[in-house]
Amino acid sequence: MVVPRVWRERVARYRMVGKKCPACGKVYFPPRDVCPTCHRESYGKMEDVELSGRGKVYSYTVVYQNVLGYELQKPYIMAIVEMEEGPRVTGQIVDCRPEDVEIGMPVRAVFRRLGEEGKDGVIVYGYKFVPDL
Amino acid sequence: MRDVAIIGIGQTKYGEHWKRSLRDLAVEAGLKAVEDANIYAKEIDAIFGGNMAAGTVIGQDHLATIIADFAGLAEHNVPAVKVEAACGSGGAALHMGFMAVASGLYDMVLVGGVEKMTDVPGEHMTDALASAADREWEVTFGATFPSLGAMMARRHMYEYGTTREQLAMFPVVAHENASKNPMAQLRNRITVEKVLNAPVIADPLTLLDCSPITDGAAAVVLAPMEVARKYTDTPVKISASVATTDYISIHSRPSITTVKANVEAGRKAYRMAGVGPGDIDFVELHDAFSIISLIALEDLGFVEKGQGGKFAEEGQIALGGKLPVNPSGGLKAKGHPVGATGVGQVVETVIQLRGEAGERQVDGAKRALTHNVGGTASSVFVHILEVV
Numbered sequence A: 001m002v003v004p005r006v007w008r009e010r011v012a013r014y015r016m017v018g019k020k021c022p023a024c025g026k027v028y029f030p031p032r033d034v035c036p037t038c039h040r041e042s043y044g045k046m047e048d049v050e051l052s053g054r055g056k057v058y059s060y061t062v063v064y065q066n067v068l069g070y071e072l073q074k075p076y077i078m079a080i081v082e083m084e085e086g087p088r089v090t091g092q093i094v095d096c097r098p099e100d101v102e103i104g105m106p107v108r109a110v111f112r113r114l115g116e117e118g119k120d121g122v123i124v125y126g127y128k129f130v131p132d133l
Numbered sequence B: 001m002r003d004v005a006i007i008g009i010g011q012t013k014y015g016e017h018w019k020r021s022l023r024d025l026a027v028e029a030g031l032k033a034v035e036d037a038n039i040y041a042k043e044i045d046a047i048f049g050g051n052m053a054a055g056t057v058i059g060q061d062h063l064a065t066i067i068a069d070f071a072g073l074a075e076h077n078v079p080a081v082k083v084e085a086a087c088g089s090g091g092a093a094l095h096m097g098f099m100a101v102a103s104g105l106y107d108m109v110l111v112g113g114v115e116k117m118t119d120v121p122g123e124h125m126t127d128a129l130a131s132a133a134d135r136e137w138e139v140t141f142g143a144t145f146p147s148l149g150a151m152m153a154r155r156h157m158y159e160y161g162t163t164r165e166q167l168a169m170f171p172v173v174a175h176e177n178a179s180k181n182p183m184a185q186l187r188n189r190i191t192v193e194k195v196l197n198a199p200v201i202a203d204p205l206t207l208l209d210c211s212p213i214t215d216g217a218a219a220v221v222l223a224p225m226e227v228a229r230k231y232t233d234t235p236v237k238i239s240a241s242v243a244t245t246d247y248i249s250i251h252s253r254p255s256i257t258t259v260k261a262n263v264e265a266g267r268k269a270y271r272m273a274g275v276g277p278g279d280i281d282f283v284e285l286h287d288a289f290s291i292i293s294l295i296a297l298e299d300l301g302f303v304e305k306g307q308g309g310k311f312a313e314e315g316q317i318a319l320g321g322k323l324p325v326n327p328s329g330g331l332k333a334k335g336h337p338v339g340a341t342g343v344g345q346v347v348e349t350v351i352q353l354r355g356e357a358g359e360r361q362v363d364g365a366k367r368a369l370t371h372n373v374g375g376t377a378s379s380v381f382v383h384i385l386e387v388v
Helices: A003-007 A010-015 B022-036 B063-076 B089-103 B122-130 B135-139 B145-160 B164-178 B192-197 B260-273 B290-299 B308-313 B338-353
Strands: A017-020 A047-050 A054-063 A076-083 A088-093 A106-116 A123-131 B004-011 B046-050 B080-083 B109-115 B200-202 B216-224 B236-245 B282-284 B367-374 B379-387
Touching: A010 A017, A010 A123, A054 A088, A054 B145, A054 B200, A076 B145, B004 B022, B004 B089, B004 B338, B022 B063, B022 B109, B022 B216, B046 B063, B046 B089, B046 B338, B063 B080, B080 B089, B089 B109, B089 B216, B089 B236, B089 B338, B089 B367, B089 B379, B109 B338, B122 B135, B122 B145, B145 B200, B145 B290, B164 B192, B164 B290, B164 B308, B216 B338, B236 B260, B236 B338, B260 B290, B260 B367, B260 B379, B282 B338, B290 B308, B290 B367, B338 B367, B338 B379
Parallel strands: A088 A123, B046 B080, B046 B109, B282 B367
Antiparallel strands: A017 A047, A054 A076, A054 A106, A076 A088, A106 A123, B004 B216, B004 B236, B109 B216, B236 B379, B367 B379
């Protein structure tokens, strides 16, 4: 992977900046250029919107068989989090024991290292979630 | 639009084929189908081949061309293209082949599917399979493919009270059926207890909820219905061929306990075939994970939403039940050579409709539905096949 592939996503991944449709007002994350409800009415007009980072666990799992690059983290908690602004987001829950997670638990996004591509590869950063106590 | 029939079928045994390459497997399935159709390979007007990951796994793209070449067809300059829709690639290839014959552009079409999965270590294959999800917004954040199924399962349990034991009935039935299928990969019988106590892959799913890593290939020969009887006494009509897509990521969908692409594919297929769920004698469902087939059973209208677990627990999905599910053994136990799966389901269905399934025969089967999906049912391919 070359640097631009990671670099171009930095605003969305570091600050959770999504998109809002000016026509219907719906907020999307991850960002998209076209609103699935308003179609071409929205194209080129989607507005940036920074999420608060707060949400609730919609569903979750504990992963024991990882994708490449996550060997050292397993077992780890993956979740779909429903954000205050509406969109649902896939991310890890950290600083939390697997047995303490439950659907509906409040969480907030934190900035973390996600992984890297080998010893000399690009380091990828982004959001993870922690319990919002 | 012309009616389309299947006049020949072929498949390799599903399993770990250490001695054999992707092209060997594809050629075997294709040639068996040609032989079964009682034609010569040079009579094939076009080839559509399903494959998901050869580019990543064995570094080979341009796949349909290399297979046509090694099937001995380079001299005939036969048109051949690969069709890709992740784990739905086989179903996608069949949909393309169906269109080609129905439209009248080609008469005799070979549809194949193949996957070689044991040429890389398991972790690499897990990563290649994860590419069926959104690499930038799911996989980069740590999601594996089973973890997405696990989150669907957890939510289904939360919303409908589906139990861990009910989910386990799907793999238990799959292994029971596969024990009667000589072409299946995993022919051992298992119990609910075994499923629950197997190593956890992504909680609540264990190893025995998940389909295995499989090498294999499958193929069918399609022809216009009006000439099908010249080649075989038992043509099987494709009375519906439907494709749909959905949001690729489950996090973008309004619900993760139903898949609109499933519902729409079912609705369109029933309309195209002029039948309803009650007219279907058995189904081959895409049970990459137990939860995926449970949700499909509900979405395709065989049971009410939320009742899939209870239906399975009552034994209704077993051979002899109200709706036998995956008499072949399904992805779970027959095996899941990803790009071949959608075609392999159809091969099994034709065997059943011809009445040649031996010990696992569904009594009096006249009409069946196959359901093959890419990713978390982000793309769906439904076919209805019937005896005519």
